[in-house]
Amino acid sequence: MEVKAYERVADKIRQVIEEGSINPGDILPSERQTAERYGVSRSTVRRAWRDLESMGYIVWADQSSPTVVGPSAWPHKVERSSMGRVSSTSQPGFLSDLMQAAVSPARYNFEIGMPDPDLLPVADFQRIMHELFSYPSRDVFGYSPTTGLTRVRQALREEYLARRQFEPGMDQILVTAGSLQGLDLLTRLWVKPGDVVITENPTFAGALHVFRAHGAQIVGIPIDAEGMQVDLLETAARRGHRPKFVYVQPIAQNPTGVSLSPVRRRLLLEWANHSGIPIIEDDAYGFLADHPPLAATPGAMVVYLNTLSKILSPGIRVGCLVAPPDLIRQLVSLKQLSDLHTSTLSQLVAEGWLRMGDVDTHISRARAIYASRLKTALKVLETTRVLTPFTKAGLGFYLFTRLETDASANYLHQEGSHQDLLFAPGEPFGAGPSDFRQWIRIAVGAQPTAQIETGLRRLARLVEHHT
Ligand SMILES: Cc1ncc(COP(=O)(O)O)c(C=O)c1O
Known part of the structure; x- marks a missing residue:
């Protein structure tokens, strides 16, 4: 070689x-x-x-x-x-930085995309855990099937996926340690070094890291206010030999907050069925919208990923993958190479919460909180001319913003960290190495309104200072 x-x-x-x-x-x-x-x-x-x-x-x-x-x-x-x-x-240092930010004491932490800590149902978790101690200890602390406990898959199906108007068969559901594990398993199964995968550009840096780590060549399709420009798929697919899959987040995509428009959803599904190239649908932020995922369309060539990380807790590491049963069987063999099964305790805590009957209220609260935080953040950004949001109409936790300055986002990121101010540089979200060098991602989901106001003003001053 x-x-x-x-x-x-x-x-x-x-x-x-x-x-x-x-x-x-x-x-x-x-x-x-x-x-x-x-x-x-x-x-x-x-x-x-x-x-x-x-x-x-x-x-x-x-x-x-x-x-x-x-x-x-x-x-x-x-x-x-x-x-x-x-x-x-693939910028492995970036992800280490991001995960470190999750435990950073920094006062203004816009780096990591986490749910609001106040939304974490701590009292419910206490009650659920307490109850779990009355179960036979083997059921809670023992090994469990690689596919995930039946009762947990049932709860995910009935209490979570059904709310997304999606009710796959039980033999189509694999419980994973977060959705990133699902993505890793699929990539391990389908991608060999040099293969092409198609993504939105920009897209979730963790996904890019997984694809690159398996040697994939990434072909990025630009997004606009309606999401991925799916009319460019055909040319990209021809240029990139035969892509293994298209990775897409149709709702509130990380990092821009943009969702795929109804017309493009239809075109994407048609294209996948026509070309025989599967879609991997990442529905991490799907709870923010009312319409069903692509995977709920009958006959759709879609493997579906979801997670409780953004709606409930990232630390419990419970997600799920939905695919045809024969694919699930292959993924189960791969999962056994890494962790045998997702933590039994975590699965049961997740099930306890899903079955408590409070999911709808929780989702409404979450939607209201995140929408209001984005609104506050956009208002602050309107007062400055150095940070321009990708869109003002996004959903979710993030604002992807262009720096109207020559200073590199990586440099500002370092400077910010000395001023109690964390955010993510844009480069790792790009399919190409320098596509988003002048961009930063601001995660507002876990920051109270007052912090957003003062923190973003501080950020604007930092950028202005380096203009
Ligand atoms: C789009 C998207 N998918 C997946 C993940 C990872 O989620 P998990 O904690 O379930 O692995 C994230 C986290 O930021 C994300 O934004």
């Missing part, structure tokens, strides 16, 4: 680290110096650094030179696995 320029550079640096000429704690020479030394471009140097980071040799925060941390103390030489190689293009 051909060795790429960045791999050559990474291998040279790695050799120097392994020989002990550079030690843990040392800072590597700058991007410019490294580029000159190896006769490559600066972007090749950055890819080489990402490669070394994914293999554990360095840590690298953008804007500075990396610090050496390796080589690993383990006796086996670190190999550049296919995972390591592809993750060098």
Whole structure:
């Protein structure tokens, strides 16, 4: 296999680290110096650094030179696995940053997309847990079937999916550890390195990370106020050989909040059936809308993903995947390679909540809260000319905004973190490496109104300062 320029550079640096000429704690020479030394471009140097980071040799925060941390103390030489190689293009550091933001004490935290902590039904959880302790302990703390407990799949079907006007057969439902696991399993099953997958552009960075980690080539279809421009699919499919699937979030997509219009929903379904290329529908924010998912259309070529992460709690890690039974059987075998089954305790807590009879009230409250937060955030942004939202008519937790400045979003992200202010740079949401370099994602779902007002003003000042 051909060795790429960045791999050559990474291998040279790695050799120097392994020989002990550079030690843990040392800072590597700058991007410019490294580029000159190896006769490559600066972007090749950055890819080489990402490669070394994914293999554990360095840590690298953008804007500075990396610090050496390796080589690993383990006796086996670190190999550049296919995972390591592809993750060098998929910004693994970004997701680590995002997950760290979930526990950050920062005062203004617009980085991670979480439900409002005040919506978490803590008292209900207490009651449910208390009751679980009266069950035979094996039923709560023991192993359980890989597909998910029957009673839990039933509750998901009757109390959650049915509210989305979608009632698949019980043998079509797999309980997953969050919807990202479902996406990973599907990608592992269907994608080999070099295969093409089609996504909206921009789209959920976690999905892009999964696709790239499996070696997929991403073809991004631009979105506008009506969602993915599905009329471009045919050309994209022809250009990209035969894509393995189209990944789409039809409702309140992350990061823009845009939903697919009724006409485009129909066209997308027709295209999938006609081309035989399946759709993976991510319905994480579906609870914000009244219309059913694409997967509820009879005969639709759609594998469906949902999660309780955005409506209830991301920490319990309960999601589901809906697909034809033969596909479910294959995915079950793959899931057994990673976690045997989704946590029995988490599944039962989720079931307890779904069966409490409060889901409708919870959904109405959630919709009202998120709509009001977006409205507040948009109002603040109207007072500044440095942040332009992708749309003012979105739903959900996020505002994707263009920076009307030359400063890089990655740089502002770092600066913000020194000022108690977190948000997500836009680049990792792009199908192409620099599609959204001048964009940032602001998550308002978990921030009270007052925090949104003061935090976004602070953000606007930060951007203005670097204009
Ligand atoms: C569109 C979308 N899908 C999936 C996920 C991941 O969800 P889970 O916690 O269920 O893995 C997220 C989280 O941000 C998301 O925005």
